Amino acid sequence: MQRISRTCSLLFISGSLFASVAQAAPVALVKDGETAYGYSLEADQLVPYTVQRGMAVIDDIVLGTHANIQRHGIPSLRVRPWTSKQEVQTRDVVPFDNHIGTSSRWPNNTLYYSLEEASDAAATAFRAAIRHLESNTNVRFEERTDQTNYVRVISDAPRECSSFVGMQGGAQDLSLGEGCETMGIAAHEILHALGWAHEQSRADRDRFVTINMSNVQADKVTNFMLSQGGDPIGAYDFDSIMHYRSSAFAINTAIPTILPIDPNIQLSRLGQRNGLSAGDRASVNHFYPRLNTDLGLSLNTQQLVINKNGRGMATIDLAAKQRNLVQLTATTSNNRLINNSGIQFTHLKGNQYQLTVKPSAEMTGQAELTVQATDQFGQVVRKKLALTVLR
Known part of the structure; x- marks a missing residue:
């Protein structure tokens, strides 16, 4: 992608058009906490994100390193199976990476993790979350010894709760900073690592909720973009542990940013972090079916x-x-x-x-x-x- 000094794009977010002007700058000039723009191949548009310790982050979802996003664009959150249908390894096939859907689900239903860089409170919350997940889903969790792919739980940034979506390959960070050390928040971030995006980012969400963009903080608009990731299964789940609360990122917290179209849906149901909903359990078990043995x-x-x-x-x-x-x-x-x-x-x-x-x-x-x-x-x-x- 050719770099230009000033780029103007129209971002289509939740049914509305937002004009955004991005000043393209060398990667090294973007400081921690500042906004940068990456080109989304899937959406065919520039998308703003925040740089946190060299990583490109939208809300609590880590997209990758800022440098890679600038060079290659923003990958899709679409999570693929680890086992592909076919590998063509012939002399006349040239490898091609379109950078769409680079993450996968964890093979053998097993997520490996390391708590060596986690605080005591973060480690306690993470362990409580995996006990909850193991008792409600077919996913297994094992502390890493020498496994190739694993989640590294860190807690060196206050209020930073974040994770990649799906297995990235190698070590991938899951942050549970100060203020994030609860079972529910840890379970939310682990579901990201397993391959789930936010419930209200589902492609069909506008049939069930209205996003009040006029009350969304200007630098948080991207958090409400629709996504092709997350593998939604079943009906829209207002009770999902992956759903935002009704006042998420509001300018005026007395006015909802997310309003169910059905007036019978109570706002208090949105954004719960008490545990997996029935819909969460069904979705996880669909993509991580039961294994018959420990092997x-x-x-x-x-x-x-x-x-x-x-x-x-x-x-x-x-x-x-x-x-x-x-x-x-x-x-x-x-x-x-x-x-x-x-x-x-x-x-x-x-x-x-x-x-x-x-x-x-x-x-x-x-x-x-x-x-x-x-x-x-x-x-x-x-x-x-x-x-x-x-x-």
């Missing part, structure tokens, strides 16, 4: 497409109490195309492994691989991987 095995793709005489690679995410006692094996439905000597497992780091497949020389066709994990207790988990070898 978890996920592949980052369902199908590999490679060239003749080439090789393909898939990443394995393994959830197990004692990974060193888990055995990984694979069988094939087509021994002529690929046999056991063409299948190799390599430990990458933490709980991730690489599966490398190398078909027989000059062979083309299709095969189905069955990847199996077996632990010391005899528990077995299997995943299928389709292999296509092109001429």
